[in-house]
Amino acid sequence: MSYLLLNGADVNILSVGGDSVLTSTCFDQANHLEAIRLLLSWGAEHIIKGELITKERKLALRQEMSSNGHVEIANIISSELGGRRCEIVSAPKTRDDLVGKTCVAEEYVEISDHYRVTMEFTNEVLRLGANKLKRRDRTPQDPGYYVECKNNRLIRRDFKSNEECRTFVASLGSDEEESSEVDPGAEAKAEQAAADLLSELGLGDLEGPSSSSALKMEKEPAASGKKKKRGGKKKRR
Template sequence: MLFPNPFSMEIRGLESQGDLFDSELLEAASIYQDCDQAERVAISEDGESSGGDPSVDLPSHIGQCVERNDVATILRWFGDRTSPEFKARINARASDRDNAALLHICAEEGNADIARVLLQLGADVDVMDSGGDTPLVRTLQAVAFETCGRLALEWGATTAGRHVVALLEGSESEREVFTATLLRSELGGRRCEVVGHGRSDLNGNTCVADEHLPEKDEYRVTMEHSREELVLSHENLKRRDRTPRDPGYFVEFNEGAMTRREFASNEECQAFVASIAAGDGVARATQA
């Protein structure tokens, strides 16, 4: 499925009217997809730019590391996490791939393992390519929503845009309609904290809203640490996006292998992350 640029003048004009019409959306999508690269860049400048330092280009061989699942080479290229080059490199974009960042490439490849490491290290979940697409939008284009798309939502990605949701809703695919329902909801796919529930043992703990049940505005959730599955009202859920200091888990890279460390509670996870920061200032996931 092809999608229109979320920042194109055509789409912004349609959204300002309050209603989105499928025929007009498809026409706008066709206009954008038929543009050459120079025209796409011009269109994207109509929207807000996001991402790393544009002077830092993502080398082709580093982008290809995602395809090979070679996290060690990527981390070596990033360098010392305390250096000024680190932040620019983690969000660097490849001029030969429509200004795709590493998170975009992860989305294309469905590589959630490297995406987790990048987000844990502070990569921008909403970095944009030349066409204004975020990694979340790329997951929808690459049919990788169930891996990298859901991951992006947990880490606070902005919505994919009403036009994208409208196109998904009009699909003949049950999976795409399900995804549209999730994206249209307030908390679908998000990491949330349970609040005001009758079970006091749930309050303050986190979960992931796996599915939206629109009839009663409820969510089917999985508790983060106990793995208990529940149906909760939206009134008992508050967004609590994953952050590098509050990830809920910790991905480590040691001796050529990535492992995911689980914790009994968020407090235990936060203490672990803080202990690393208080040590040498470099998370184990950056060691190659």
């Protein structure tokens, strides 16, 4: 899934019914905890029938998840930053080095309004107040890691910092620009990546005419020219 998102798949692409990938995955009876965490870190939103989910509906969704035994998923989706990739905007006085660094909010502790976070690149686990964090969704330009396909195998590339990762991604972009200033198939590739993302999760087709209708081939009219008769006078014997 990361490979598709890195290649332009829209994390909030809608199914035919108008639900986002995140919402459809939550309603699935299977426990897609890791997929949900991944989608949240890339900025996925809860969308139902083309509209962002309300707080009331979100609470009902949490209760439904809990009743189905998916307590951890319910905890993640109920909080504002649960599962999200975040940037630390303020830190304890003894940890000024954390400011500007990124982490993933793993769990929300409601009683103290804190998040248990895991730092990117070091995997250090901390507890930080909600007011010390802000969302910093992954993007193809700022993913925090990279996945490439070599010999039909997906290989994850990790880095020591976001700066190193962004430099690597930027170098790939400059190589593509040198080979071709304009990629006429970029939009088609992004749409195909989005379709593959839905297919990977078993969520059906994309919404919209570009994905739900097949291309029609126009038939050229048949040539209307008359056949030439084999002329010539009969030879006299």
